[in-house]
Amino acid sequence: MALPPLDALVDLARRAGEAIMALYGPGVERWTKADESPVTAADLAAHEVLTRGLAVLTPDLPVISEEAVTEAELAAGAPAAAFWLVDPLDGTREFLSRNGEFTVNAALVVEGRPVAGVVGVPATGRIYAGCPDGAVVVEADGSRRPIRVRPVPADGPVALISRSHLDPRTRDWLAAHEVERSRQAGSSLKLCLIAEGEADLYPRLGRTMEWDIAAGHAVLLAAGGHVDTLAGPPLTYGKPGLDNPHFLARGPWTTGEAADA
Numbered sequence: 001m002a003l004p005p006l007d008a009l010v011d012l013a014r015r016a017g018e019a020i021m022a023l024y025g026p027g028v029e030r031w032t033k034a035d036e037s038p039v040t041a042a043d044l045a046a047h048e049v050l051t052r053g054l055a056v057l058t059p060d061l062p063v064i065s066e067e068a069v070t071e072a073e074l075a076a077g078a079p080a081a082a083f084w085l086v087d088p089l090d091g092t093r094e095f096l097s098r099n100g101e102f103t104v105n106a107a108l109v110v111e112g113r114p115v116a117g118v119v120g121v122p123a124t125g126r127i128y129a130g131c132p133d134g135a136v137v138v139e140a141d142g143s144r145r146p147i148r149v150r151p152v153p154a155d156g157p158v159a160l161i162s163r164s165h166l167d168p169r170t171r172d173w174l175a176a177h178e179v180e181r182s183r184q185a186g187s188s189l190k191l192c193l194i195a196e197g198e199a200d201l202y203p204r205l206g207r208t209m210e211w212d213i214a215a216g217h218a219v220l221l222a223a224g225g226h227v228d229t230l231a232g233p234p235l236t237y238g239k240p241g242l243d244n245p246h247f248l249a250r251g252p253w254t255t256g257e258a259a260d261a
Contacts, residue, residue: 001082001110003131004057009106009118010127010138012053016104017122019045020089024123030096038092043067046088050106054084061108064242066211078238082110085237087211091187100124101186107214112236117218119192128192130222135195149225149251150197156181157200157253160190169205177255191216191249195223202249205230210242217249225251 023042030040047067054063062079065086073079084106089095091102100123107117116131125140128147138144159174159182174182179201185193190202191213204213214237217227227235227249235247248255 003108003116006116006118006129006131006133006136008057009116010129012050012057013104013106013118013120013127013129014125015053016046016049016088017120017125017127019049020095020102020104020122024095024098028096038096039067040089040092040095042095043089043092046104047086050086050088050104054086054106058084058108064211066209069242074242075240077240077242078109078112082108083238085109085114085211085214087188087209087215090212091189094186099186101189103187103189103192103216105188105211105215107211107218107237109214109237112238113234114214114218114221114237117215117222119188119215119219121189128195128216128219130195130219132222135219135222137192137196147196148223149194149220150200152200152251152253158183158198160185160193160199160202162186162190162204162206167206170203173203173205188213188216191220191225191227194225194249194251195220197251200251200253203230203246204244204249205246208244208247210237210239210244213244213247213249220249225249 020042028040047065051063063084087105090105095102104120107114119128127138135147136144137147159179161182193199230246
């Protein structure tokens with residue numbers, strides 16, 4: 001199938017980011033979902049921009065968005081061989097704490113694989129994008145440059161750990177694999193930092209949903225990286241429930257459990 005132009009996805013992510021930043025402040029309306037996670041008016045504003053824009057770009061493809069998914073859609077998994085996975089505002093807690101580490105996410109999934117994706121960082125105006133032709137980062141001024149995962153540094157890999165969800169299992173996993181250096185980052189930004197060559201791995205040993213990481217996964221794949229289950233095979237999308245097993249996002253760094261494909 002023909003993919004939508006990457007520039008069109010970048011523009012869509014920028015417009016969704018602008019909708020979010022228009023509501024960035026202490027007075028934003030917020031609610032609590034049934035699962036106790038927060039949602040704000042900014043999540044819903046970005047959802048409207050993305051879903052309307054994708055309906056224009058690819059009118060025949062269904063869209064699953066975190067902010068509109070139904071129980072039936074969750075249970076069914078992939079609605080078609082090709083579909084969009086959207087997280088309009090990943091990192092709502094980061095948005096509410098105003099630390100800037102929240103993102104706009106849209107990924108095109110085909111036969112279980114994220115083939116194109118865009119991750120916008122509204123607070124900086126930076127946008128990461130990836131497709132089979134490669135990965136780029138587009139700055140707020142419109143300038144762009146290609147990005148690629150880096151070789152493992154001579155002084156050892158740097159792991160990214162979650163600012164909101166770090167737990168003892170992750171610390172134990174890093175210790176077991178002799179990963180001594182780490183830095184914190186929020187939301188799907190972690191996958192993009194690996195794609196950009198700023199870090200080497202991100203183990204996630206907690207629950208995530210497919211829309212949380214599909215766009216970042218697409219960018220990382222396009223930059224030469226991998227996202228594997230801890231059992232070894234590549235992570236796929238469209239699973240019933242739309243949730244992910246534990247996974248490892250990485251550049252060329254490997255463990256005994258994660259070998260290069």
